Amino acid sequence: MEELKSQIEDLKLNLSNVETKEYKSCFTSLVSILEAMNDKLEELTVNQETMEENIKFMDNDLTDIQDELFEEVSIDELSDMEQEYTEVSCCHCGNTIFAEQSTLKNNSEIPCPYCNKNIKAN
Numbered sequence: 001m002e003e004l005k006s007q008i009e010d011l012k013l014n015l016s017n018v019e020t021k022e023y024k025s026c027f028t029s030l031v032s033i034l035e036a037m038n039d040k041l042e043e044l045t046v047n048q049e050t051m052e053e054n055i056k057f058m059d060n061d062l063t064d065i066q067d068e069l070f071e072e073v074s075i076d077e078l079s080d081m082e083q084e085y086t087e088v089s090c091c092h093c094g095n096t097i098f099a100e101q102s103t104l105k106n107n108s109e110i111p112c113p114y115c116n117k118n119i120k121a122n
Contacts (some may be wrong), residue, residue, distance in 0.1 A: 001045060008034050092117040 011034065015027035085098045093115040103110065104120075112119045 001042065004041070005038060008038050088119055090115060090117070090119045092119075 008031075012031045015031055018024055018027055084100055084102075086101050086104060087096055088099050088104065089096050090112040093112060095112065095114040097113060097119065099110060099119075108120065109118045110120060111117070
């Protein structure tokens with residue numbers, strides 16, 4: 001990027017030394033276009049670096065989420081979870097869900113996530 005800026009500055013200096021009036025306005029326009037292109041290129045470079053940094057942060061966040069979601073669970077922890085949850089079939093749509101035993105005991109109405117009707121028969 002710095003090399004490109006340097007080349008543009010060198011070209012600008014060389015073109016400004018041109019004394020012929022017919023070429024002077026053409027070269028001035030050319031320098032103006034090159035400077036605009038250089039500014040836009042620099043803006044794009046900054047945006048790309050920002051995006052790369054944001055993607056790196058998102059990748060780290062996703063890695064943390066994956067680690068948390070897929071962390072290894074011991075056999076004892078699995079047994080405890082099995083004891084806490086019960087498999088229940090909805091009496092209306094027949095789909096199976098897992099519900100905490102305490103929820104089944106303490107609530108007379110539990111909406112089915114599939115049909116939104118009470119999973120317990122009335």
